[in-house]
Amino acid sequence: MIQTMAHNEAQHRMRLFQIGDPVHLIDLKGRTYTFELKEGARFQHSGEFLTHNDLIGQPDGTIVALTRGTRLLAVLPTLSEYVLKMPRGAQIIYPKDIAVILLWADIYPGAAVLETGIGSGALTLGLLRAVGETGRVISYEIREDFLQRAEKNIALYLGKLPPNLLTRLKDIYEGIEERGLDRMVFDLPEPWRLVGSAGDALRPGGILLSYLPTILQSSQLTEALHKDGRFSQIETIETLLRSWHIEGMSIRPDHRMVAHTGFITSARRIFPASAG
Ligand code: SAH
DSSP: OOHHHHHHHHHTTBOOTTOOOOOEOOOOOOOOEEEOOOTOOOOEEEEEEEEHHHTTTBBEEEEETTTTEEEEEEEOOOOHHHHSSSOSSSSOOOOOHHHHHHTTEEEETTTTTEEOOOTHHHHHHHHHHHHTSEEEEEEESSHHHHHHHHHHHHHHHHHHOOTOOOOOOOOGGOOOOOEEEEEHHHHEEOOGGGHHHHHHEEEEEEEEEEEEHHHHHHHHHHHHHHHHHHHEEEEEOOOOOOOOEETTEEEEEOOOOOOOEEEEEEEEOOOOOOOO
């Protein structure tokens, strides 16, 4: 009885593959092959293939067999799987940093968030998910080719470009048009040049966060934030993620890890104390 109920519920909650979905096929060694699901198309692999039509209507998480019997797991990629495999214009922010940025910048449902630059759109996807349908993401990007690449990546993952993503093809150092923003996330080389305009564009209580590859950049940004006088709670962190190998008696950290990606500096825009 209980089993039947669980089974029914599982069927109820099934997500079936449909045309336009991004698909990841994963083999036993964890190698991943990606494509967009298209009517009549074929996935070719070492002389074998799978017709897309065979996958359409199957549930997410299905094991599929290629024409000569090789079995692969077919899934709708998680956000972190997707960003690691999507085509890149600019270098992306890695999932371990996106995860922390979303909480350290306190991105919440309904927030108005400005980011720059959009790059390949990895962070943008994380921000869009965190602000939800009632929030807004505004992305400044100086390079048209990167902006187009990012928009394609975002549209494939979400099924379309969401109406609450506003992109601006411009150099953000020339000025920020928005006012009353809740959050700002910077991924560009000289964020200290934006401290003044960020102070004007952020609402009091708002948060500025910047991702930077070198600590000298973090230092320069920190000095600029102190000097501006409208920022408090200034801190810099980095994230180290270590995966483990767990197999029988062999239980230990993996031999290799990514030692460095970038530093995360954040600060809170404060309301100036009234005179006296
Ligand atoms: N966060 C992105 C990667 C951004 S890479 C991701 O996760 O995919 C940095 C981006 O900033 C590049 O696309 C670059 O073109 C853009 N950029 C650099 N200087 C800029 C400026 N002054 N104004 C707007 N965008 C800028």
